[in-house]
Amino acid sequence: MLEFSWWWVFFALPLPFIVRLIVPKTADTQLAALRVPALRPHEAVSDNVIAKRTLPMVLSALIWLLLVTAAARPQWLGEPISIPNEGREMMLAVDLSGSMKIDDMQLNGRQVNRLTMTKSVVYDFIQRRVGDRIGLILFADTAYVQAPLTYDRDTVSTLLSEAVIGLVGEQTAIGDAIGLAVKRFDEREESNNVLILLTDGQNTAGNITPEQAKELAINKGVKVYTIGVGADKMLIQSFFGSRQINPSQELDEDMLTDIATSTGGQYFRARNAQELQAIYQQLDELEPIEGEARKMRPLTALFYYPLALALFLSLCWVFGAIAASTFHSINQKRGLRNDKSMDSEVTR
Helix, strand or coil: CCCEECHHHHHCCCCHHHHHHHHCCCCHHHHCCCCCCCHHHHHHHHHHHHHHHHHHHHHHHHHHHHHHHHCCCCCEECEEEEEECCCEEEEEEEECCHHHHHHCEECEEECCHHHHHHHHHHHHHHHCCCCCEEEEECCCCCCEEEEEECCCHHHHHHHHHEEEEECCCCCCHHHHHHHHHHHHHHHCCCCCCCEEEEEEECCCCCCCCCHHHHHHHHHHHEEEEEEECCCCEEEEECCCEEEECCCCCCCCCHHHHHHHHHHHCEEEEECHHHHHHHHHHCCCCCCCCCCCCEECCCCEEEHHHHHHHHHHHHHHHHHHHHHHHHHHHHHHHHHHHHHHHHHHHCCC
């Protein structure tokens, strides 16, 4: 069906006629000075004058009507289309503490730190979440929302790629990250309340302990999936030669497992990029929240049709006036030549 978004613009249609009534008319001296000796020529001249007046008036009225119609924003409403409203709503909490810069990960055959590997895998995970609402929390000494829940996956990915280690400190506030996510979910009436928390250490900072955050998540129905990142073995070079260490010895797996199982989630261990990729593939199996079916009617803008027609008529009017003026000037010059030739013949 056809509708006008700004239908009230049509109230401007009588505006030119109102202006014509208000503005005083100017005397047409050229017409008043016209003297016609016979009745038949008088009729011809009158018809010509009427035509010259009527045509521009009709044309200008038509152009004004088209411009007002275009300004009213005509648009065509298509048939209703059902939109799938099934999607997950989840927050991603990523650790930015100092230990995330340990180079114990392999990515495409090169040694990288934990954050670089995490960004690569999480980026692919975010891009697969078509139709899902995703938010991003970054935490170290404290936690803050980098991206609220949104369908804009590209923005979330960009904000994650711009995160740097040490941005908010060097420690790890796991409790604050969970508490902040719970607060964000609490603002929504309907949500599946899933938090995916990725860290490589233990809680060493923050205003909320992991135990308090766990109780908040349980009370609010927030399901927490925890991921512990870091290799089990790493060779380092020293003065006495190379030796093997465990770079993940500070990872508190018991605490992460307790938080996950108590909230209905699950704890995962990622020792390399392949394991982290597999973990996010498992997370893809989360059940989506099923909301009410939504429908939309596609809108097609039509304003450019009357606007283009008004422009075309205006150009025709301008070119027609130029052509008429040129033709009239040529006729006047011809008349002057004829008068001169007649005068010369009379003189002879």
